[in-house]
Amino acid sequence: MDILHKRVAGIDVHRMKHVVTVLIEDDSGQTIKHQREFCGFKRDLKTLAGWLQEQRVELVILESTGIYWKSVYAHLEHAGVPAWVVNAHHVKHVPGRKTDVADSEWLAQLGRFGLVRGSFIPPKDLRELRLVSRYRKKLVAMLAAEKNRLHKLLDDAGIKLGGLVADINGKAAQAIVDGLIDGQSASELIKLTGRLRASREDLLASLDGDLSPRHTMLLRELRSHIGEQEARLNRLDAYLTEAMQPYAWAFELLQTIPGIDAMAAAAILIEIGDDMTRFGSAQRLASWSALCPGNNESAGKRKSGKTRKGNSLLRALLCEAANAARCTLSVFKAKYQGLVVRRGHKKAIVALAHKLIRTIYFMLTRRQAYHDSGIDYAAANVAKNAPRWLKALKRFGYWPETAAA
Numbered sequence: 001m002d003i004l005h006k007r008v009a010g011i012d013v014h015r016m017k018h019v020v021t022v023l024i025e026d027d028s029g030q031t032i033k034h035q036r037e038f039c040g041f042k043r044d045l046k047t048l049a050g051w052l053q054e055q056r057v058e059l060v061i062l063e064s065t066g067i068y069w070k071s072v073y074a075h076l077e078h079a080g081v082p083a084w085v086v087n088a089h090h091v092k093h094v095p096g097r098k099t100d101v102a103d104s105e106w107l108a109q110l111g112r113f114g115l116v117r118g119s120f121i122p123p124k125d126l127r128e129l130r131l132v133s134r135y136r137k138k139l140v141a142m143l144a145a146e147k148n149r150l151h152k153l154l155d156d157a158g159i160k161l162g163g164l165v166a167d168i169n170g171k172a173a174q175a176i177v178d179g180l181i182d183g184q185s186a187s188e189l190i191k192l193t194g195r196l197r198a199s200r201e202d203l204l205a206s207l208d209g210d211l212s213p214r215h216t217m218l219l220r221e222l223r224s225h226i227g228e229q230e231a232r233l234n235r236l237d238a239y240l241t242e243a244m245q246p247y248a249w250a251f252e253l254l255q256t257i258p259g260i261d262a263m264a265a266a267a268i269l270i271e272i273g274d275d276m277t278r279f280g281s282a283q284r285l286a287s288w289s290a291l292c293p294g295n296n297e298s299a300g301k302r303k304s305g306k307t308r309k310g311n312s313l314l315r316a317l318l319c320e321a322a323n324a325a326r327c328t329l330s331v332f333k334a335k336y337q338g339l340v341v342r343r344g345h346k347k348a349i350v351a352l353a354h355k356l357i358r359t360i361y362f363m364l365t366r367r368q369a370y371h372d373s374g375i376d377y378a379a380a381n382v383a384k385n386a387p388r389w390l391k392a393l394k395r396f397g398y399w400p401e402t403a404a405a
Contacts, residue, residue: 004114007058010107011048012100013065013072016040020048021104022055023112035101045072049079057081061111063088063103064119073121084111084118091116120288122273129243133270134313136236136263143229150177150222158209164198172196180211181219240266250274253363256370257356258332259325264317271314274364282361290315291354307350315353322352330372332356 006025011018022034034055038044052060060076060083062069069085076083091110110116122130151168154161159180165173173196179189186207190200198206244251244266254265272285279285286292290310296303326336332352339348363370393399 001113003112005058005112007056008108008112009052009055009057009060010104010109010111011060011062011072012104012107013062013069014040014100015068017100018044018048018072019100019104020052021101021108022052022057023105023108024055033105035104040068040071042071042075045075048072049075049081052076052081053079059084059111061086061107061116063091063107070127074124077124084116085121086110086116087119120278122270125246126270126273129240129270132236132240132243133267136233136240137267137313139229139233139236143226143233146222146226146229150219150226153215153218153222154180154209157211157215159211160206160209161203164202164206165196176207177219178223180207181216181223183216237263240270244269247274249367250364253367253369254360257321257325257359257363258328258330258370258372259321259323259356264321267317268314268321268360271311271317272360276361276365279361282358285361286354286357289318289353289357291318291350291357314357318353318356319349322349322356325356326352 003025007022009020009022011020016039018038018040020036020038024032024034026032036051038048060081062072062083062085064085064087073083073085086107091107107116121127147169151162154168154177161173161176162168167173168177176189186204189207190203196203241262247269250269251262251265254260254268255262260268272279272289276285279288283292287308288310290307290312292308292310293305294308296305322332322336325332326349327333332355335355336348336352339351343351359370390399
């Protein structure tokens with residue numbers, strides 16, 4: 001087996017300790033091995049990067065251990081030492097011979113012969129933006145949980161407003177809930193209903209509950225918490241939108257795809273970046289996004305084709321976008337309608353998400369906006385603007401006058 005790297009290092013990463021093995025092939029073909037241990041503090045990571053520079057290491061192999069590899073990778077990147085983060089599933093050692101030193105040496109051996117492939121690691125700016133984007137995702141889930149708790153508390157008090165309105169978080173419903181918390185009477189609350197379809201009698205009956213002081217106290221706390229979270233979410237949205245300025249061309253392109261709004265475009269861009277050459281093909285990007293069917297065939301029989309593991313956050317984003325895209329007048333709706341009858345809703349959504357990620361790959365590669373093959377854009381443009389064009393022609397005298405009969 002050919003040796004691809006003559007100076008390679010493997011690091012077995014832990015939280016407070018990092019075991020490093022450096023393999024160096026000299027001019028005579030002999031392999032020299034150096035092994036050291038470093039602590040996990042910043043000063044020790046600087047020492048580690050400096051030692052690898054002294055050894056003139058060509059490549060460092062790291063195992064993706066939780067989040068502990070991130071600080072090590074950041075210091076190696078800053079020092080200019082090439083490093084690969086590899087999938088732990090691909091570097092499993094022989095059972096019964098596992099130690100920290102053996103693991104680091106095994107990583108170095110795999111890297112030396114080119115038997116591993118580095119994972120996609122986005123640039124530093126996108127790595128930091130991932131922290132913001134993923135915190136926003138968690139905040140959205142927390143906000144939804146608080147709104148559901150408020151709804152549940154109203155039902156506990158015998159107030160059945162949620163059974164009459166389409167959205168308990170809508171403008172009219174929220175005005176009624178705020179009035180309940182503030183102690184307004186039913187006659188005052190009925191004036192806040194706006195355009196609700198429910199009859200006046202049903203609305204009055206739904207508001208006739210047993211709202212105790214403890215219910216009111218909890219509703220007040222929930223309202224305050226929801227308001228704080230919504231304000232925090234708005235700040236994060238503004239921050240992410242501003243942070244997309246260096247990637248403005250890609251950010252705007254992604255928003256032309258049906259089902260993808262500004263925040264979805266920002267989150268997708270933060271996960272995959274704007275340089276598609278790192279993935280090499282749309283198939284690899286789909287596999288990395290956990291949207292590629294798995295291969296499980298034996299004796300000529302194809303077994304389960306369950307999707308493989310990958311970036312679960314990106315998969316969730318794309319499935320959410322696919323749920324929105326299936327409701328638009330586009331090829332995504334036609335594909336969904338053709339699949340849902342035979343495969344069911346969930347599998348159809350995953351197939352739609354797979355189509356979305358492939359579309360994103362080609363759009364970012366070609367730097368072209370989304371163009372739906374099932375829509376006549378020229379006809380749609382004429383249908384939208386023809387009345388305005390005709391009025392302008394008549395106003396400025398370019399429309400021929402019809403002769404009187």
